[in-house]
Amino acid sequence: MSRPFGSSESPASNPLAGIDATVAEHLLGEALASGGDYADLYFEFRCAADFSLEEARVRSVGRVLVVGLGVRVLRGDATGYAYTEELSSDRMLKTARTAGQIAAAGRAVAPVALTPFDGGDIYPVSESSLNRPGADKVALLRRADAAARTYDPRIVRVEAALAEEWREVLIFTSDGRQAHDRQPMLRLGVHAVAEEGGRRQGGRSGTALRRGLDLFALPGHEPEDHGREAARIAVAMLHAQEAPAGPMQVVLGPGESGILLHEAVGHGLEADFNRKRTSNYTDQIGQPVASRQCTVVDDATVGHARGSINVDDEGNPGQRNLLIEDGILRGYLQDRISARHFRNQATGNGRRESFRCQPLPRMTNTMLLGGQDDPADIIRSVQRGVYAKHFSGGQVNIANGDFVFSLTESYLIEDGKLTAPLRGVNLIGNGPEVLRQVTMVGHDFKLSEGTWTCGKDGQSVPVGVGTPTLKIARITVGGTRTP
Amino acid sequence: MTKLPDARRCQEWAEEMLSYALDAGAEGAEVLVRDGSELEVKVRLGEPELVKEAGSRGLGLRVLRDHRVALTYSSDFTPAAMRQFARESVELCGLAEPDPLADLPERHEMAREIPDLDLWDEAAPAFDATQALLLARQGEQAAMQLDRRVTNSEGAVASRVMGATAFASSAGFSGGYRGTSLSLVVAPVCDDADGKKRNGHYWTASRFAAGLLDPETVGLQAARRTLAKLGSRKIATCQVPAVFAPEAARSLLGQLAGVVSGGAVWRKGSYLASREGTAVASPLVTVMDHPLLPRAPGSRPFDGEGLSTRPNVVVSQGVLRSFLCDVYSARKLGRVSTGSAGRGVGGGPHVSTSNFILLAGKTPAAELERVPEGLYVTDLMGFGFNPVTGDWSQGANGFWIDNGSRAHPVSEITLSINFDDLWKTIDGVGDDLDARSSVQTPTLRVSRITVAGT
Numbered sequence: 001m002s003r004p005f006g007s008s009e010s011p012a013s014n015p016l017a018g019i020d021a022t023v024a025e026h027l028l029g030e031a032l033a034s035g036g037d038y039a040d041l042y043f044e045f046r047c048a049a050d051f052s053l054e055e056a057r058v059r060s061v062g063r064v065l066v067v068g069l070g071v072r073v074l075r076g077d078a079t080g081y082a083y084t085e086e087l088s089s090d091r092m093l094k095t096a097r098t099a100g101q102i103a104a105a106g107r108a109v110a111p112v113a114l115t116p117f118d119g120g121d122i123y124p125v126s127e128s129s130l131n132r133p134g135a136d137k138v139a140l141l142r143r144a145d146a147a148a149r150t151y152d153p154r155i156v157r158v159e160a161a162l163a164e165e166w167r168e169v170l171i172f173t174s175d176g177r178q179a180h181d182r183q184p185m186l187r188l189g190v191h192a193v194a195e196e197g198g199r200r201q202g203g204r205s206g207t208a209l210r211r212g213l214d215l216f217a218l219p220g221h222e223p224e225d226h227g228r229e230a231a232r233i234a235v236a237m238l239h240a241q242e243a244p245a246g247p248m249q250v251v252l253g254p255g256e257s258g259i260l261l262h263e264a265v266g267h268g269l270e271a272d273f274n275r276k277r278t279s280n281y282t283d284q285i286g287q288p289v290a291s292r293q294c295t296v297v298d299d300a301t302v303g304h305a306r307g308s309i310n311v312d313d314e315g316n317p318g319q320r321n322l323l324i325e326d327g328i329l330r331g332y333l334q335d336r337i338s339a340r341h342f343r344n345q346a347t348g349n350g351r352r353e354s355f356r357c358q359p360l361p362r363m364t365n366t367m368l369l370g371g372q373d374d375p376a377d378i379i380r381s382v383q384r385g386v387y388a389k390h391f392s393g394g395q396v397n398i399a400n401g402d403f404v405f406s407l408t409e410s411y412l413i414e415d416g417k418l419t420a421p422l423r424g425v426n427l428i429g430n431g432p433e434v435l436r437q438v439t440m441v442g443h444d445f446k447l448s449e450g451t452w453t454c455g456k457d458g459q460s461v462p463v464g465v466g467t468p469t470l471k472i473a474r475i476t477v478g479g480t481r482t483p
Numbered sequence: 484m485t486k487l488p489d490a491r492r493c494q495e496w497a498e499e500m501l502s503y504a505l506d507a508g509a510e511g512a513e514v515l516v517r518d519g520s521e522l523e524v525k526v527r528l529g530e531p532e533l534v535k536e537a538g539s540r541g542l543g544l545r546v547l548r549d550h551r552v553a554l555t556y557s558s559d560f561t562p563a564a565m566r567q568f569a570r571e572s573v574e575l576c577g578l579a580e581p582d583p584l585a586d587l588p589e590r591h592e593m594a595r596e597i598p599d600l601d602l603w604d605e606a607a608p609a610f611d612a613t614q615a616l617l618l619a620r621q622g623e624q625a626a627m628q629l630d631r632r633v634t635n636s637e638g639a640v641a642s643r644v645m646g647a648t649a650f651a652s653s654a655g656f657s658g659g660y661r662g663t664s665l666s667l668v669v670a671p672v673c674d675d676a677d678g679k680k681r682n683g684h685y686w687t688a689s690r691f692a693a694g695l696l697d698p699e700t701v702g703l704q705a706a707r708r709t710l711a712k713l714g715s716r717k718i719a720t721c722q723v724p725a726v727f728a729p730e731a732a733r734s735l736l737g738q739l740a741g742v743v744s745g746g747a748v749w750r751k752g753s754y755l756a757s758r759e760g761t762a763v764a765s766p767l768v769t770v771m772d773h774p775l776l777p778r779a780p781g782s783r784p785f786d787g788e789g790l791s792t793r794p795n796v797v798v799s800q801g802v803l804r805s806f807l808c809d810v811y812s813a814r815k816l817g818r819v820s821t822g823s824a825g826r827g828v829g830g831g832p833h834v835s836t837s838n839f840i841l842l843a844g845k846t847p848a849a850e851l852e853r854v855p856e857g858l859y860v861t862d863l864m865g866f867g868f869n870p871v872t873g874d875w876s877q878g879a880n881g882f883w884i885d886n887g888s889r890a891h892p893v894s895e896i897t898l899s900i901n902f903d904d905l906w907k908t909i910d911g912v913g914d915d916l917d918a919r920s921s922v923q924t925p926t927l928r929v930s931r932i933t934v935a936g937t
Contacts (some may be wrong), residue, residue: 058580060553061554062831063555064556066558081535152548200871202869236588245720260535276637278682358533399637399681399682400894402878404878406865406867423872424874428895476935478876478877479876479934482721
């Protein structure tokens with residue numbers, strides 16, 4: 001074990017305490033007994049709690065304890081997968097055998113002796129928030145609620161929720177890797193509704209980081225900051241006007257705009273799609289896929305960030321991977337199966353939602369690095385366009401590269417100045433085409449500290465996104481007002 | 484052979500947990516137990532890519548004390564662990580604050596009978612990994628062989644879920660049932676002339692193995708749909724009629740389900756909040772939520788709080804008749820539950836639809852495309868819907884309609900309209916109800932929508 005179990009930090013008695021290399025080697029042997037060329041074990045213990053405040057009252061509290069084991073056996077590119085929530089030796093052995101069935105008729109490979117891997121910890125937490133009294137968390141929610149209500153008399157409704165999670169994972173692989181990680185996550189979200197006359201609008205703000213309660217002492221992350229921000233958006237959007245329809249210049253604000261990057265290029269660079277030749281970035285390594293101002297990295301090592309991981313869910317260390325350098329495609333996001341296919345090193349991007357799921361190549365914190373331009377100059381350079389500030393999410397079609405993302409706070413730009421707020425609107429573009437349209441890159445890079453969650457094949461994982469202010473020379477704005 | 488989910492055993496666990504919770508000091512409690520097994524296989528280019536098989540069991544507990552609520556989840560069914568879990572859950576109530584409306588349903592509201600909705604297929608257990616792989620392989624093969632322009636595949640996935648659900652409430656209910664569900668999806672890929680790839684898919688799903696379409700039909704349909712996208716292009720920004728294929732219309736109906744939910748209404752989270760009894764859609768539109776249809780994907784014999792389920796008319800000829808409510812949202816709105824509570828082991832009761840159906844019209848679907856120019860929408864993309872205001876803006880794919888026929892495929896456009904206007908301007912409802920999923924609709928035509936393109 002790279003770090004000892006049973007320390008005082010663990011928020012509940014740890015059901016993985018009895019799992020060691022001897023147990024693991026036995027299970028790996030069983031998983032590979034009928035053939036297969038690789039097997040891994042993923043033990044997970046998750047302890048989570050949530051508090052929700054509604055109508056200024058703590059409406060419910062919840063708590064979840066989950067433990068389980070996922071066993072994977074590979075034979076070539078084929079995966080056998082099974083899981084169990086019961087860690088009795090009988091159930092674990094049966095699970096290993098079930099996963100091994102796919103490999104029947106293959107040649108048996110003996111597992112290699114396990115060696116613990118010990119990296120650093122990029123999200124050390126002195127104390128899990130789960131160990132703090134519930135009243136402390138309720139007090140935080142009240143502060144957020146009060147700040148939203150007092151922001152403006154037009155705020156008629158506020159909801160605030162806090163969710164905390166402590167996940168321990170233990171990974172053993174038949175090629176001898178053994179890894180252990182503790183992954184804290186603390187999330188606060190506020191939703192405010194403003195009303196004026198017959199109009200009604202909502203606004204949201206929140207954060208999620210791998211931290212303890214000290215998160216709320218950070219500048220910009222006091223509960224009041226999120227309460228006020230949710231209220232501000234709701235009020236600001238009350239008098240939003242219809243957005244224009246058609247291709248326009250768009251300026252993307254720093255931070256959250258990284259959602260564009262995540263959809264436009266991130267998913268298309270996940271190696272499984274490229275290995276299967278179903279991504280529009282297949283065979284494009286070394287080719288220009290973006291304007292020269294674009295350098296894109298996926299970085300799992302940002303301290304305490306939502307998308308960061310010390311080790312991925314296949315036991316490889318999380319790392320910083322260069323994807324696009326000055327517009328040229330440099331690499332894909334790999335999991336084990338794809339790395340072997342491309343004869344590459346693993347990049348630490350094999351992630352899974354839980355022990356119930358097989359790992360897939362996934363993003364961590366995906367970022368477009370800062371450039372030379374002054375953000376104010378970028379806005380001034382636009383005669384008529386849209387300034388995008390807040391987003392609710394996006395989606396991409398991997399095969400053709402078309403993607404959409406939804407703006408929840410945006411403004412019209414007229415003669416280089418932000419003017420009217422615009423109603424919720426979608427932008428649609430094609431990944432490589434839009435990245436070629438990036439004509440100005442600000443020097444104000446920011447990693448969004450929002451609550452981003454990425455879905456793929458039904459699996460959700462926490463991610464981060466970040467950009468500086470960007471100018472897109474042409475992208476289709478999906479408003480209702482035709483020219 | 485997989486051990487079959489046992490509704491009777493689940494019900495015993497639920498009752499056992501309920502008694503521990505009451506022993507631990509809960510004034511009211513309810514327990515949901517789910518025991519299920521999943522099988523999923525994927526074949527790609529003829530080779531097995533994934534075989535996944537597992538059983539999963541969980542227990543969700545809601546306890547009340549002094550009108551304070553705690554919601555907890557556990558997967559440990561040993562008696563000692565269940566007792567400790569009960570104590571901890573009741574303790575947790577102390578952190579919540581009293582809400583006079585937070586209480587179990589009234590005793591007289593609880594279901595007395597549990598109808599048999601024929602949701603369990605005795606043939607499902609025999610549908611094993613070997614059979615599933617065969618089905619997936621046949622489906623993919625049919626797609627790959629149709630046309631040489633089908634060059635690649637995202638794979639074919641066959642799955643089977645078997646589950647038992649049991650629920651016990653101190654308000655006076657204990658019951659359980661079993662259900663099965665099977666599906667096959669085939670997703671081929673074609674190379675387009677401009678270097679882009681075009682993907683499409685088709686699927687079949689049923690509670691009964693015998694209810695699945697045959698794999699060749701699924702594969703051929705998937706390939707035809709994908710081939711039809713070759714040569715897709717943007718169109719100029721315009722305002723035209725839009726015909727939504729059932730699969731695209733389904734996402735519109737799903738969004739409507741969100742804004743007729745009592746939970747969204749009392750939270751001021753729906754633009755329909757004050758609209759009961761008024762026109763919210765075209766007179767062609769009638770929508771109901773029907774939990775009691777035999778063999779249907781969303782059917783349930785009792786709801787997530789142990790109430791009887793019943794068909795509810797939500798929109799009748801365009802007029803909003805009733806919001807769907809669970810017990811809490813009904814109390815908030817000063818009415819009684821419509822028996823529409825859903826419940827998962829990981830959370831509390833909340834309003835959820837069962838089989839949410841927009842009734843088929845009389846117009847043959849093909850006739851809806853008889854417009855001088857317009858858009859036939861096959862897929863929608865993204866999350867551009869604000870339920871508070873009704874602002875609606877989504878990415879779309881489909882076909883340009885010229886003089887009543889599909890002229891060429893279209894991609895990379897957005898559609899925008901206020902959701903209220905969208906429903907009110909429906910001027911055609913097809914006769915082709917798609918009953919594969921729990922949200923069911925025929926083809927719909929909207930008289931005028933803004934298309935943003937070049």
